[in-house]
Amino acid sequence: MGKPLEPLKVGIVGAGNIIAAYLETFPKLDAVRLVAVADLDRSRADAIADAHPGVRSLSVDELMADDEVELVLNLTIPAAHAQVALQAIAAGKQVYGEKPLAANTEQASAVLEAAKEAGVTIACAPDTVLGTGTQTARRAIDDGLIGTPISATATMMTPGHERWHPNPDFYYVPGGGPLLDMGPYYISALITLLGPVASVIGAASHTRASRTIGSGTRQGESIPVSTDTHVTGVLVHESGALSTLVMSFDAVATQAANIEIHGETGSLIVPDPNRFDGDVKLRTLASTEWETLPVSAGYVDASRGIGLQDLAMSGTDAAPRASATLAFHALEVMESVLRSAHTGQAVTVESTCERPRAVPLTELTVPV
Incomplete structure (x- = not known):
């Protein structure tokens, strides 16, 4: 497993309170790069784009259709998690979402099935365990x-x-x-x-x-x-x-x-x-x-969003x-x-999962 040749390009949907924690983490990550942000309140997306050179403010539909965006970071309210994830999956994009995966397991099942059929990777917070x-x-x-x-x-x-x-x-x-x-x-x-x-x-x-x-x-x-x-x-x-x-x-x-x-x-x-x-x-x-x-x-000096780096570094070799x-x-x-x-x-409990792979001691390299 190695670092991708190019950073995974990320578009955020949802510019509420939690986005601040992710924006603080992005500069530490060399395997992902934020390129776009969207929010139902366009002024909030505009403010983020104005403060971060290279980040564009888009509508949700524009972000989903944008060819540069490879992964959607879903920071909407829990009630909207499934809807936004399904929209991103339908657009062929990978998804990383805030917890929970969906408001309930019925909605979450639909997200998993759609991702499987589309052949895209989805992952979900919390990443504190990393x-x-x-x-x-x-x-x-x-x-x-x-x-x-x-x-x-x-x-x-x-x-x-x-x-x-x-x-x-x-x-x-x-x-x-x-x-x-x-x-x-x-x-x-x-x-x-x-x-x-x-x-x-x-x-x-x-x-x-x-x-x-x-x-x-x-x-x-x-x-x-x-x-x-x-x-x-x-x-x-x-x-x-x-x-x-x-x-x-x-x-x-x-x-x-x-x-x-x-x-x-x-x-x-x-x-x-x-x-x-x-x-x-x-x-x-x-x-x-x-x-x-x-x-x-574990990842040293990690913060919210390290799961995105882990997803990008996993590539096709292993699940995030x-x-x-x-x-x-x-x-x-x-x-x-x-x-x-x-x-x-x-x-x-009907479902199960693999116990996640252990994280070796890993220092984050801040991009130059």
């Missing part, structure tokens, strides 16, 4: 430092996004909630570390019928809650390992590690999967203290590590946890 934090933990597991993995815990506890988000309504309706909002980071990390999931058992609740917005022009306004705000699940991995997942917008705080992995001979503390870096700590049967492991794998099949599997796991919570029965 950074040194999760990948160093993955290396420790693969090197046998904890023996055979037995279990994991994954914990995300917050008092709710309405405390800081000026328009938090979508977090508290079906399709929102802590699991679908933050679950992709945690579940993608668990699959990267322990492999795909075979079945799940879930339970869920919500403690308040309304939330009060804490900032912005709507501060003090009450909004209704119509989705679960505390979700617990047990994920049974195909390997036999068991992961316990707790995602909450109802808690105040926690001192629990974001992710812990436990094996026969040792335990790992894994850093926040919403970050690319962080310390990995190991304690074994032979030790009495936690040891911080040296960084040993942030693959659409991984994103689909993670989405089905989340839907299955919620279905189990509502039915009171264990749910078999």
Whole structure:
């Protein structure tokens, strides 16, 4: 696998808040180049193009028809992910999208099928798992430092996004909630570390019928809650390992590690999967203290968009590590946890995926 002869030319659809993080990353990437941007609000696309020489402002239809654009970076709202991906696939373009792959697995299935028929590559965030934090933990597991993995815990506890988000309504309706909002980071990390999931058992609740917005022009306004705000699940991995997942917008705080992995001979503390870096700590049967492991794998100093570089570098030799099949599997796991919570029965996860290839320790080369 080598660097492509020419950078993969990227057009962005969607110029909302998340685009800023990607624009900061592009200068670090030598295998991709941003050439165009489109948004339903043309003024936002114009502002990006004006600030970035060589980037053109286009309408969505113009971007899809543009021969220079080889890959569409889909940064639209989740409800539009499938529609934009299908439009790009129909135009013969590769797609990299923000999480989730689609609003639900039915829409995501249509995207996967269309990509297969068209023979184009699609990939999906989160790409945080490609950074040194999760990948160093993955290396420790693969090197046998904890023996055979037995279990994991994954914990995300917050008092709710309405405390800081000026328009938090979508977090508290079906399709929102802590699991679908933050679950992709945690579940993608668990699959990267322990492999795909075979079945799940879930339970869920919500403690308040309304939330009060804490900032912005709507501060003090009450909004209704119509989705679960505390979700617990047990994920049974195909390997036999068991992961316990707790995602909450109802808690105040926690001192629990974001992710812990436990094996026969040792335990790992894994850093926040919403970050690319962080310390990995190991304690074994032979030790009495936690040891911080040296960084040993992953893209160094990575940030949002490193998945585009990984896709471009993979070429035709292998699937991108942030693959659409991984994103689909993670989405089905989340839907299955919620279905189990509502039915009171264990749910078999029908899909599977390959455990993504490990990322060797890789320094990014900033283009000259």
